[in-house]
Amino acid sequence: MALLPILEYPDARLKRIxxxxxxxxxxxxxxxxxxxxxxxxxxxxxxxxTQVNVHKRVIVIDVSETKSDLKVxxxxxxxxxxxxxxxxxxxxxxxxxxxxxxxxxxxxxKAHDASGNPFQLEATDLLAVCIQHEMDHLVGTVFVEHLSxxxxxxxxxxxxxxxxxxxxA
Ligand code: NI
Numbered sequence: 001m002a003l004l005p006i007l008e009y010p011d012a013r014l015k016r017i018x019x020x021x022x023x024x025x026x027x028x029x030x031x032x033x034x035x036x037x038x039x040x041x042x043x044x045x046x047x048x049x050t051q052v053n054v055h056k057r058v059i060v061i062d063v064s065e066t067k068s069d070l071k072v073x074x075x076x077x078x079x080x081x082x083x084x085x086x087x088x089x090x091x092x093x094x095x096x097x098x099x100x101x102x103x104x105x106x107x108x109x110k111a112h113d114a115s116g117n118p119f120q121l122e123a124t125d126l127l128a129v130c131i132q133h134e135m136d137h138l139v140g141t142v143f144v145e146h147l148s149x150x151x152x153x154x155x156x157x158x159x160x161x162x163x164x165x166x167x168x169a
Contacts, residue, residue: 001037004052008163009094010156015140018048018055020075024116028058032072032114035060040067044092046130048137051093059111059134063126071121073111076135079120080108087129089143096162097155101146103132 007014021028031054039047039060049058059073083105090098107128110120123131133143144155 002034003041004034004038006051006092007053009142009144009159013053014050014093014142016050016055017140018050018057018138021056021058029114031058032060036070042092046134047092048134050137057138061130061134063130072114073109074114076109076111078107078109082106085125085129089133091143093142094144094155094159099147099151101143103129107131
């Protein structure tokens with residue numbers, strides 16, 4: 001398994017819209033394995049293919065404390081959403097920054113697994129939030145883009161400073 005480099009906000013490639021997976025090939029299985037490995041190593045609780053510069057509708061999530069409940073969602077679609085939850089979010093593409101975002105507290109999503117089998121998943125609370133956060137990535141939205149313009153400018157400044165420092169190191 002390979003560790004994939006993660007794009008950092010405000011990289012323009014994070015704005016790309018992912019396209020549906022149409023063939024469930026061994027390459028898709030490898031992508032899922034590499035993404036899961038990258039997410040666990042980071043460590044994070046979710047990763048969208050967009051974040052590793054692959055513009056396909058593929059998400060991996062594991063919100064369990066024991067890191068033993070990997071969920072793979074390919075071509076995910078939310079078919080029901082209700083309730084409201086305001087929670088603190090972070091993102092592997094915006095390291096070190098956390099802020100609160102309003103999401104649906106309960107969603108039903110339909111998706112395919114890495115072999116192409118369709119399934120439905122009902123999710124609440126953290127898992128529901130994580131699904132919405134990762135699905136946002138697939139349409140080019142990073143969670144900070146739900147915040148005020150002022151906060152977005154601050155985050156961009158902070159990230160650019162961080163990236164300059166990393167380049168010098
Ligand atoms: Ni994210």
